[in-house]
Amino acid sequence: MTKKSRTRNSPKWGDATKLVRGGLDRTPYGETAEALYLNSGFVYDAPETAENRFANKDDGYVYGRYGNPTVTMFEERLALLDGAEACYGVASGMAAVWGALACQLKAGDHIVSSRALFGSCYQIITAILPRFGITHTLVDGGDLKAWAAAITPQTKVVFLETPSNPTLEIIDIAAVGEIAKRAGCCFVVDNIFATPILQKPLTMGADVIVYSGTKHMDGQGRVLGGAIVSTKQFKDELLKPFLRHTGPSLSPFNAWVLLKGMETLKLRVEAQSEAAFAIAETLAATRGVKRVIYPHLPSHKQYDLAKRQMSKGGTMVTFELEGGKAQAFDLLRQLRLVDISNNLGDAKSLMTHPASTTHRNIGEEARQMMGITEGMVRLSVGLEDVKDILDDIRQAIAS
Ligand SMILES: *Cc1c(COP(=O)(O)O)cnc(C)c1O
Numbered sequence: 001m002t003k004k005s006r007t008r009n010s011p012k013w014g015d016a017t018k019l020v021r022g023g024l025d026r027t028p029y030g031e032t033a034e035a036l037y038l039n040s041g042f043v044y045d046a047p048e049t050a051e052n053r054f055a056n057k058d059d060g061y062v063y064g065r066y067g068n069p070t071v072t073m074f075e076e077r078l079a080l081l082d083g084a085e086a087c088y089g090v091a092s093g094m095a096a097v098w099g100a101l102a103c104q105l106k107a108g109d110h111i112v113s114s115r116a117l118f119g120s121c122y123q124i125i126t127a128i129l130p131r132f133g134i135t136h137t138l139v140d141g142g143d144l145k146a147w148a149a150a151i152t153p154q155t156k157v158v159f160l161e162t163p164s165n166p167t168l169e170i171i172d173i174a175a176v177g178e179i180a181k182r183a184g185c186c187f188v189v190d191n192i193f194a195t196p197i198l199q200k201p202l203t204m205g206a207d208v209i210v211y212s213g214t215k216h217m218d219g220q221g222r223v224l225g226g227a228i229v230s231t232k233q234f235k236d237e238l239l240k241p242f243l244r245h246t247g248p249s250l251s252p253f254n255a256w257v258l259l260k261g262m263e264t265l266k267l268r269v270e271a272q273s274e275a276a277f278a279i280a281e282t283l284a285a286t287r288g289v290k291r292v293i294y295p296h297l298p299s300h301k302q303y304d305l306a307k308r309q310m311s312k313g314g315t316m317v318t319f320e321l322e323g324g325k326a327q328a329f330d331l332l333r334q335l336r337l338v339d340i341s342n343n344l345g346d347a348k349s350l351m352t353h354p355a356s357t358t359h360r361n362i363g364e365e366a367r368q369m370m371g372i373t374e375g376m377v378r379l380s381v382g383l384e385d386v387k388d389i390l391d392d393i394r395q396a397i398a399s
Pocket of ligand 1 (some may be wrong): 092093094095097118120121161165190192193211212213214215224225226
């Protein structure tokens with residue numbers, strides 16, 4: 001492949017340009033769209049070439065589990081968008097979370113994490129890592145003293161997600177980053193809810209960012225994918241040796257779908273966030289709705305921080321109904337447009353009851369700790385007309 005065919009990435013580009021052009025590596029055929037290399041293996045012109053590749057003297061491809069040109073385009077596009085040196089594409093968001101943590105932790109290490117977490121992240125930290133002798137402390141993300149107090153000499157990683165799923169808690173990334181840095185810990189941020197469009201954690205002190213490509217990057221309900229954004233050193237020394245041998249590779253086809261999804265990521269996330277804000281405002285004034293949680297509503301308990309940290313309030317709205325689980329289920333049953341689904345970041349508006357679905361397995365006690373109530377529903381705002389989404393939710397609440 002001639003390097004002439006490659007668009008030269010510019011860190012000076014705006015996000016929209018990075019999303020359309022970043023990482024583009026054309027073949028000599030000059031195709032407009034990113035090429036899909038649907039192959040598992042690679043061949044060599046001579047045994048010496050193969051030898052050099054395996055000796056890392058030549059950076060060509062060797063095997064699909066190690067890398068693929070379509071996956072590379074996806075990785076370069078996302079790294080450019082986040083202002084990072086490197087990115088590693090993986091099979092799902094959970095492969096990204098697991099890879100970012102497991103590549104660097106060993107028995108005896110300790111992890112400090114916010115307690116408001118996506119269900120599977122909670123399982124990794126509280127049930128899977130402990131089997132390998134890695135201990136943890138969960139803290140109230142908003143309590144900066146608690147973060148500092150939880151760090152021990154064994155703490156290797158500080159982990160958080162903001163906004164959190166489903167209670168949309170906002171954590172001060174820069175302040176926690178300071179604490180992590182002072183303690184010499186690796187600071188990992190799950191930026192899945194905000195996306196790199198609304199929030200850039202590397203500029204606030206994060207060392208590593210994890211993403212689910214499944215959510216907003218695809219954003220059209222088609223493929224699973226994930227990514228870990230980091231320094232080149234973190235990728236080369238920790239991620240590569242771990243991920244190449246454990247195998248959570250991103251399929252080239254999925255990488256290609258994600259590349260096409262990224263072209264419209266900014267447009268979609270901004271439009272969905274504006275719609276979510278309008279819906280949150282209206283629901284807050286709707287009878288039968290006890291409480292609306294939305295980061296850019298002045299009623300949000302970390303409103304000032306959310307305004308400072310996120311350029312828009314995000315695509316998710318969480319609200320609580322007066323009648324508990326029975327009323328939440330009634331509402332879901334009455335929906336005619338919005339679908340019942342635990343997925344999020346999609347072009348289609350989706351609603352779920354976290355206590356019985358995404359956060360079912362963590363148990364009642366953990367739900368209480370995270371503030372997840374039986375009357376709570378989580379709405380992922382899609383790209384339909386705002387009026388139609390609102391009409392549907394209001395008729396469902398009324399009936
Ligand atoms: C969905 C999600 C994940 C996991 O992503 P998958 O692609 O489903 O594996 C991790 N963290 C958060 C906050 C999520 O919403």
